[in-house]
Amino acid sequence: MASRLQRRAPAPVAPPRAERDAVVVLESARCEDPSTLVVRGWAYVEGAEALAVVSVVAVGPRGEVVADGHVNRVNDAAADLYPGDKRASHADAVFEATLDLTAVRDGRLVVEAVSRDGGALVRRPFATRPPSSPSRHLRASGAMDGANVKLAWSDEDGLVLTRTAVAAVLSRCQPVGDALLVEVKTGDGAELALLGEGAEAKPRPVGMVTEGIARATLTADDNPSPRRMLVAVRADGSAARVVLPAGWSSAEATAADGLRLVPRPSGAAELRRGPVLSVTAVEITATSITISGLAAGLPAGAILELRGSRTRVMVDLDASCGDVVVVIPTTVRDWYGERVPLPSGRYRVWVASDGVEAPVELSSNLVDPGGGWVGSDEVRLRLLRGRGDRMVVESSPPLADDERSDRAQAILEHRYATSSPSPRRVAYFECYYGTSATDSARAIHEELRRRGSDLELVWGVEDRSVVVPEGGRAVVRGSREWWEVLAHARFLTFNAGLPYGLRRREGQTVVQTWHGTPFKRLGSDRPGFDDPSTAMVRSVARWDALLAGNPHSAEVFGRVWGYHGPIHQLGYPRNDALARAGATDVAGARRTLGIDDDRLVVLYVPTWRDGNRVMDQLLDTEALVSGVGREVTVLVRGHMNISGWSTRIGGHDVLDVTGYPEINDLFLAADVAVTDYSSIMFDYSVTGKPLVFFVPDLDDYRDRRRGTYLDLEESGPGPAVRTTEQVIDVLRDLDSTRVRFAERYAAWVATFNPLDDGRAAARVVDALYEAR
Secondary structure (H helix, E strand, O other): OOOOOOOOOOOOEOOOEOOEOEEEEEEEEEEEEOOEEEEEEEEEEOOOOEOEEEEEEEEOOOOOEEEEEEEEEEOOHHHHOOOOOOOOOOHHHEEEEEEEOOOOOOEEEEEEEEEEEOOEEEEEEOOEOOOOOHHHHOOEOOEEOOEEEEEEEEOOOEEEEEEEEOOEEEEEEEEEOOEEEEEEEOOOOOEEEEEOOHHHOOOEEOEEEEOOEEEEEEOHHHOOOOEEEEEEEOOOOOEEEEEOEOOOOHHHOEOOOOOEEEEOOOOEEEEEOOOEEEEEEEEEOOOEEEEEEEEEOOOOOOEEEEEOOOOEEEEEOOOOOEEEEEEEEOEEEOOOOOEEEOOOEEEEEEEEEOOEEEEOEEOOOOOOOOOOOEEOOOOEEEEEEOHHHEEEEEEEOOOOHHHHOHHHHHHHHHHHHHOOOOOEEEEEEEEHHHOEOOHHHHHHHHHHHHOOOOOEEEEEEOOOOOOOOOOEEEEEOOOHHHHHHHHHEEEEEEOOOOOOOOOOOOOOEEEEOOOOOOOEOOHHHOOOOOOOOOHHHHHHOOOOEEEEOOHHHHHHHHHHHOOOOOEEEOOOHHHHHHHHOOHHHHHHHHHHHOOOOOOEEEEEEOOOOOOOOEEOOOOOHHHHHHHOOOOEEEEEOOOOOOOEEOOOOOOOOEEEOOOOOOHHHHHHHOOEEEEOOOOHHHHHHHHOOOEEEEOOOHHHHHHHHOOEOOOHHHHOOOOEEOOHHHHHHHHHOHHHHHHHOHHHHHHHHHHHOOOOOOOHHHHHHHHHHHOO
């Protein structure tokens, strides 16, 4: 097909120019069929106007334009969300284009946007894409008229389109019981085969050919590995991938035991087996997510799970085979039994029963599975298609449209920064960037309440799932209300980094409690630290007061962060509850966690390894449970910096308490703590209970990776061991451990817990909050 751009010399790609920092974003791209490409995105100049996109073109290897798409301009506030531009709104920069690919030959093409730049037409490749948009999982359109079109992303070229001739196309797939009857259009003499990977990468014939149609009856016996590709083997021994037709729905062609054909990103047909719930329809509201689909091969009693880094949602399935409708609530019960909105984050959706589990898959013909965001004052939700067509649910804080984007935040920050300082009787608290409402800030909150303070107590929270202490008011970070509190609060208390836009204002006091005594090296003591402009250094410049629980903390904090303000050695308020705890508190903590009084409770709290977002479970908790020789409950708590575990945590007598809001309850419930390099060692020692240091990578962590201030093997208040078996040996005879380490434990407490006497919060309020 001739295009109007083909009738003139193609416009050259404009070189980068600093004064016009052009951005072309791909939001989505899909082939409605092999001859129609639909692209949506936005284009603008950073901090200035929208680019006048007049068309979207497909460009060949020699720079020739081979397809030209008509562009419609639309207005969509989503363009301001990613990538962020704080200086200007680009809601008017959105465009939609449809390209006719009828005349495109086989080969690789780059898709570019053509804009009018002054008097010239300039081609620009798509430079970036939203990380959560459908463009992350571009796919083939499906075969039609002897061709298959594949979309892909190239960091160098942007959106790439590849058209290939198809030698074998699936024409029929009919489930019959536990089998699939398959027909494929091939050339004469080609027969069907299954192709595995690795040692199984040899075609295995499974059918016969009649008059150019290859037929086969596929069963689980044909697929000993979970995944194999369906191919057509020609007479010369060469193999051609069988491609699924356009509009293919894997849900409608699934055998009773879960045997099914699904598309690879290339469009090739892959035979999978195993339990599956294939989703064909989705409805999202502010209170529920309703999915309809087809179940196959699920065990009786299977449940559906939403698995996130902070919580899980479990829903019973009414059927293990056939049509299924599942209603997933958008609230969850927290550890205290209260209903709260789904915490922010991404949730992968699984079905599981009796050790058998499988991801929930979105049917391949479900083009727009969830649409945009759906929300309320409590939560915002949307559905995404993950790799391998896996269903993913995303939850985010309930910010209004005029609060969500970088541009909106810049406007709110400007209003905050230019407003007149007028402190009010408000104390603002923020714990771990709003992900919880605990730590020393909670103890200070409770002390102010006990004294009947007239301060209004306000907590900054990441989302509405975070429950604040009685007497407190929650504001969502980033909201208009939150910026108002930052502007006028008399006291601002943090235990980690400060919000980027926070300024020290006249009449305000910024209190940094921090979140532990340093064992691993911090700030300028860390290997490779040489950048004084880090966010932490900028944060330190805004502190008015810093808490330290002991002389070691006071010396390290001031030195490594370059902090020259007052350091208050008053003890850690968060440890008051541990110092005052009695048998009733221990029993209450165990009751909340559902643990019987007669069980040995082992708390395992490893720290994270720098650079690792997924945490390895180095301790074999199942072996520990079976090896100790008595009834044991293992509580496993991951670090706040990780997004999940490399293996699933749980099982017999093992409980994942990473999302439990109050770590002091875990300290009280435990009989012994197993850790490595976590600062919980300094807090747990307030209880007087045994500590075990499981450090299989001690030499690497201490000498190369991060570095430590203390030598556990020389001065630690408990044994430092390298294997799970050694941990088990220690747990079998805790009385002996107490005796062997009694002197070191006492010296440790005298050094690091001298002021953890149950009155730290009172001293802090007296010094920083009461008389100001």
